[in-house]
Amino acid sequence: DGGITQSPKYLFRKEGQNVTLSCEQNLNHDAMYWYRQDPGQGLRLIYYSQIVNDFQKGDIAEGYSVSREKKESFPLTVTSAQKNPTAFYLCASSMGLGGTVHRSEQFFGPGTRLTVL
């Protein structure tokens, strides 16, 4: 079955530590995204990537970093510079960015809930 996997499902981190969240997709999608979800707020875009070896900052990129060395993988590192990292992190992918070509809905992974102790 095609889909998106994220690991781990729950993650605990001590203050001052960096931590990396995994995201893998076997849908052959070009575009991948990382979102953060906090209670009472809409999804906020952290980073996105349209193609291998290229990525762009979203609205809240500060304190985060990503890489896109393979089409299937888009890991997110939450660095110690992120002041309030406790949140639910969602990875998504789509055929492309969308627009006039196709609707290009985003498919989401199951999420990682990060808690800073």
Added chain:
Amino acid sequence: GQNIDQPTEMTATEGAIVQINCTYQTSGFNGLFWYQQHAGEAPTFLSYNVLDGLEEKGRFSSFLSRSKGYSYLLLKELQMKDSASYLCAVRDEADSNYQLIWGAGTKLIIKP
């Protein structure tokens, strides 16, 4: 600026019909999406509207009026499993990368 408004919470009865509204203000428009998200899980795609009118898909329908910046999601024959949050998202054409702007979601509570 860019903004999407949805009611925070709604309550409905099993077997009834409920309409969840979404209003948006964006620089451009290139499609509106509805997603369903159960607590602690990933959002799943429900519907897509890019032209005015109603799109029907089983028990779920979605309506769009671009001139009014308005959409609604209509859920019929409500079931307990429909208890979830419903997210409205708009693709802004003015954004060269066609990123989605997300509403905060509407939590729908279904009562027996």
